[in-house]
Amino acid sequence: MTAKSKKRRILHASPTYYDESSVVGGGEKYVVYMARAMNREIKNVECDLLAFGPKPGRYVIGEGISCQVVEGEAWNPASLNAEALRAVLLNYDDVVIHQALCGFGLFIAAHAKALHKRVYGLDHGGGEHPITRHTPEVGRLFDGFIAQSDFCASSFSDLDAPVAVCLGPVDTDWYTPGPRQTRSKNVVLAVGRLLPHKGIDRIIRALPEGLTLRAIGSRYDAAYFAYLSELAAGKDVEFIEGLSDDEVREAYRQVGLVVHASTHTDYLGRHYAKPELLGLAPLEALACGARVLVSSAGALPELGAVTGCGVFESEDELASLLESYRDGVMASPSDTLIASSTAKLYGPASFCRSVADFMDIQA
Amino acid sequence: MKILFISNVFPPGFIGGYELGAFDAACELNKRGHEVAVITSDYFTDDASELVDFPVERSLACNAISHDFPIRDRAAEVKTYMDWGNIRKIDSAITRHQPDVIIAFNIAGIGSAGLQSYLRDCGLPVILYVMDNFFGEIAKDSKAYSEFKRVFGPLSLGTRSRVIAMSRNVMREIEQYIDCPRSSVSYIPGWIDTTKVPSEVRQSAEGGAKFVFCSRIAPHKGINLVLEACSQLSKSGQKDFQVDVYGSGLVTDFRQQVKFLGLNSIVTYKGSLPKEKMLDAFGNYDALVFPTWEREAYGFVVSEAAAAGCIPIMTDGIGASEWFIDGEDCLKIKRSAEALSSAMRDVIKATPAERTQRRNAAMSSAKRNLSTPRWMAELEQQCLTIAEEVEADRARPRSVAASYLGLGELWKESF
Numbered sequence A: 001m002t003a004k005s006k007k008r009r010i011l012h013a014s015p016t017y018y019d020e021s022s023v024v025g026g027g028e029k030y031v032v033y034m035a036r037a038m039n040r041e042i043k044n045v046e047c048d049l050l051a052f053g054p055k056p057g058r059y060v061i062g063e064g065i066s067c068q069v070v071e072g073e074a075w076n077p078a079s080l081n082a083e084a085l086r087a088v089l090l091n092y093d094d095v096v097i098h099q100a101l102c103g104f105g106l107f108i109a110a111h112a113k114a115l116h117k118r119v120y121g122l123d124h125g126g127g128e129h130p131i132t133r134h135t136p137e138v139g140r141l142f143d144g145f146i147a148q149s150d151f152c153a154s155s156f157s158d159l160d161a162p163v164a165v166c167l168g169p170v171d172t173d174w175y176t177p178g179p180r181q182t183r184s185k186n187v188v189l190a191v192g193r194l195l196p197h198k199g200i201d202r203i204i205r206a207l208p209e210g211l212t213l214r215a216i217g218s219r220y221d222a223a224y225f226a227y228l229s230e231l232a233a234g235k236d237v238e239f240i241e242g243l244s245d246d247e248v249r250e251a252y253r254q255v256g257l258v259v260h261a262s263t264h265t266d267y268l269g270r271h272y273a274k275p276e277l278l279g280l281a282p283l284e285a286l287a288c289g290a291r292v293l294v295s296s297a298g299a300l301p302e303l304g305a306v307t308g309c310g311v312f313e314s315e316d317e318l319a320s321l322l323e324s325y326r327d328g329v330m331a332s333p334s335d336t337l338i339a340s341s342t343a344k345l346y347g348p349a350s351f352c353r354s355v356a357d358f359m360d361i362q363a
Numbered sequence B: 001m002k003i004l005f006i007s008n009v010f011p012p013g014f015i016g017g018y019e020l021g022a023f024d025a026a027c028e029l030n031k032r033g034h035e036v037a038v039i040t041s042d043y044f045t046d047d048a049s050e051l052v053d054f055p056v057e058r059s060l061a062c063n064a065i066s067h068d069f070p071i072r073d074r075a076a077e078v079k080t081y082m083d084w085g086n087i088r089k090i091d092s093a094i095t096r097h098q099p100d101v102i103i104a105f106n107i108a109g110i111g112s113a114g115l116q117s118y119l120r121d122c123g124l125p126v127i128l129y130v131m132d133n134f135f136g137e138i139a140k141d142s143k144a145y146s147e148f149k150r151v152f153g154p155l156s157l158g159t160r161s162r163v164i165a166m167s168r169n170v171m172r173e174i175e176q177y178i179d180c181p182r183s184s185v186s187y188i189p190g191w192i193d194t195t196k197v198p199s200e201v202r203q204s205a206e207g208g209a210k211f212v213f214c215s216r217i218a219p220h221k222g223i224n225l226v227l228e229a230c231s232q233l234s235k236s237g238q239k240d241f242q243v244d245v246y247g248s249g250l251v252t253d254f255r256q257q258v259k260f261l262g263l264n265s266i267v268t269y270k271g272s273l274p275k276e277k278m279l280d281a282f283g284n285y286d287a288l289v290f291p292t293w294e295r296e297a298y299g300f301v302v303s304e305a306a307a308a309g310c311i312p313i314m315t316d317g318i319g320a321s322e323w324f325i326d327g328e329d330c331l332k333i334k335r336s337a338e339a340l341s342s343a344m345r346d347v348i349k350a351t352p353a354e355r356t357q358r359r360n361a362a363m364s365s366a367k368r369n370l371s372t373p374r375w376m377a378e379l380e381q382q383c384l385t386i387a388e389e390v391e392a393d394r395a396r397p398r399s400v401a402a403s404y405l406g407l408g409e410l411w412k413e414s415f
Helices: A026-041 A082-089 A103-114 A136-141 A150-156 A200-206 A222-232 A245-254 A280-287 A300-305 A315-326 A335-346 A348-358 B017-031 B074-081 B084-097 B112-121 B143-152 B168-174 B223-235 B251-260 B275-284 B300-307 B319-323 B337-349 B352-369 B372-389 B396-413
Strands: A008-013 A045-053 A057-061 A065-071 A094-098 A118-122 A144-147 A163-165 A184-191 A212-216 A237-240 A255-260 A291-295 A309-312 B002-006 B035-041 B056-060 B101-104 B126-130 B161-165 B185-187 B209-214 B241-246 B267-269 B287-290 B311-315 B331-333
Touching: A008 A026, A026 A045, A026 A065, A026 A094, A026 A280, A026 A348, A065 A082, A082 A103, A082 B143, A094 A103, A103 A118, A103 A136, A103 B396, A136 B396, A144 A150, A144 A348, A150 A163, A163 A348, A184 A200, A184 A245, A184 A280, A184 A315, A200 A212, A200 A222, A200 A315, A212 A245, A222 A237, A245 A255, A245 A280, A255 A280, A255 A315, A280 A291, A280 A300, A280 A335, A291 A300, A291 A315, A300 A309, A309 A315, A335 A348, B002 B017, B002 B084, B017 B035, B017 B126, B017 B300, B017 B372, B035 B084, B056 B084, B074 B112, B074 B143, B084 B112, B084 B396, B101 B112, B101 B372, B112 B126, B112 B143, B112 B396, B126 B168, B126 B372, B143 B396, B161 B168, B161 B372, B168 B319, B209 B275, B209 B300, B209 B337, B223 B241, B223 B251, B223 B267, B223 B337, B251 B267, B275 B300, B287 B300, B287 B337, B300 B311, B300 B319, B300 B352, B311 B319, B311 B337, B311 B352, B331 B337
Parallel strands: A008 A045, A008 A094, A045 A065, A094 A118, A118 A144, A144 A163, A184 A212, A184 A255, A212 A237, A255 A291, A291 A309, B002 B035, B002 B101, B035 B056, B101 B126, B126 B161, B161 B185, B209 B241, B209 B287, B241 B267, B287 B311, B311 B331
Antiparallel strands: A057 A065
């Protein structure tokens, strides 16, 4: 095998991994999507995952992607061991660090760079170490940053490293419209962890009579859930937990409208700088051909470029749009058109073209 | 070749042989046609009178200088482990000078552990020139150091670093901190410019023996043992000997002790002489008394005195003792006043002819084995070899410095 044809070994490092034993969230899912997309779409790469947890070991996550778990507390750089980390990093050419700006990310990046690996960083909203705002020099740890949206690109403004916007990826091979069937016309779906910045309360307040809201997602905040329950009194709202990915996809395929109402200011007035850096759940819904309404928070308005995705600025506007939907006067492109538009802009192929170009990988 | 020297202190100011060794090596390699640059601290100022042949940048911060000068400032103590500011300045010097080889001399006090790790990772061939245990100020069982190892990884040479050491004695100490594969270590003793010492042994005077002590006037170098040995000899009725003392340090204490012990007629303080004058002066003495501490990495003064025909009486096991043979060209003693006085008595009781014979043996060994040209040629060869063996990666230093910025912050947060 010549040097040219040798596969680039790429390690995706993330504090946590997408599994019930770790965290089932968009950030974790994104890592799997990205690694899977790169393995499928770029012939010269081989991606593995690295995460941290109490039980070290090697796991296989979907389609043969190897995930090595090294002992340590996710998110706590004070629990990580340099020697163990370096032993893993040595086996790779490139290191892609998810949650690159927090202490965890800097720890990985610093060792990867000291070992002269090509280092790329992504932000999934996991916070920033203060030093990232103190000196642009931290940017030198990275050969570049990959931003999954224009909004996300702004995360790296303080750092001295190139940034590429690579939209997506959403797994449009798995999230697809279902067999031809009628979508329910009086149900609205909201998918995401029940956290204040996800703005489920905004949907409940805007929900008109005659519509049912199904909120799918795990409870992570008891006070917020109590607030939602109180708000839902007298309205047709269902909270559903514990669905599998298959069941969520089926819900996307059946529902007439999905709403994603994330917000920079939650029900208690708290501010969130980065409530959405991509919007994976609405993208999955769009990939299944569902119509979607997204708020104007974070990167969500960028999804408005996808056919079938509308953007609302306020709760009043959301209420008005929901009434239009209930009354059957909302424009309704075909599932196929919505799905193909999603794949074109956010699918693995377009994402990987951008990534391969940025990382200088022969696609 | 372009060679960058790193040293915590660089002459004209100096503490001991380590800095002078760095100075000699820089001058010699420069004379041999290499492009030498030095980065050091501003611990001593440069009067600009001494160094004109190569650039010396005095921008580093030296946070500690000596084991007998305790650090009382917590921030400074942390910086003796890792000093990002110094890494940044060295990184800048590397970028500007683009050296083919870096030689790190004494890095104690300028963030030794962090700096060694940075040099390991910087992508360039590095020689750690070990004349003392520059990790000695690190408290091995401290929280700061255990966290250092967790965050930065254990100290290691990596693939681009080699070690030149003065002795196995000092390597035993260094290896308590860093694993050095045997194949990465070579030895160069304390060299001596044989053109600056007397060409022949001067005849020993009839009657009394003349001894010399020349080192820092401090307990760890053995000055107290010298006085105690003199006192023992004097009390036993041995009066026909003289000890001249050269050096700086705790001179007041020393002089008070001389008076207290009634040794004024035997022990004389002669101040500090410039190096060239001292090399000549050694020729006036029968023997050097050097009951220094056992961990002495080498002891340049042994080479210098021996080359001038002055028999070294030294603590057995110190670095220099590895290069001399007891009873032939030196006397090796247990570190005690009794052992020293016994060795001194042997010299005193020897006839002038016997003394001259031993002095000839010391001079002959030193000139044969320890000459500057021989060992500077070896150092030059080591530089050429590592530059050839190690593939330099010049893209690395700047980003590696950024790595140490990030890790340094995480390390400080952890304790």
